Amino acid sequence: MNSSLLIVDDNPSNLLVLDALLGRTYELYKARSGEQALEILEEKPVDVILLDIEMPGMDGYETTRRIKQIPRCKEIPIILVSGVFTEDPYVKMGYEAGAIDYFTKPFNPTLLRQKVSVYASLQQKNKLLREMKEKIKELEELLKVPA
Secondary structure, eight states: OOOEEEEEOSOHHHHHHHHHHHTTTSEEEEESSHHHHHHHHHHSOOSEEEEESOOSSSOHHHHHHHHHHSGGGTTSOEEEEESSOOSHHHHHHHHHHTOSEEEESSOOHHHHHHHHHHHHHHHHHHHHHHHHHHHHHHHHHHHOOOO
16 A cells, blocks of 8 residues: 655745655655645545645645644644744744644755655554454444344
């Protein structure tokens, strides 16, 4: 089961870099705005989101908050990426918005790949656990003996 990533950045060259870095390992969905990211999330199951902060219109913080308001997206790990907002107050704002991690540009490609791998693996395991829980619940219902 391949993990899927949503990468969100208004700069096409940043999307190309992330595609080159992660495209062979993951199914990638790309958005160039927060609004487009929300549209993709309505249709596609995503395991991890890489989200640029500085975008016109809806910034990464607001996009993160809106994603976390969608019930089926609450558990998706969001990694914020920024080349501008690199100081502690901005990092803190990212975590407060609901992000699980924060990368500053330029970033170490190996470290980014490793972290994405960890978050994607955890999401896959969580999905399997939820499915197993549902199956157990169904089996318990089937095994109930009428009184």
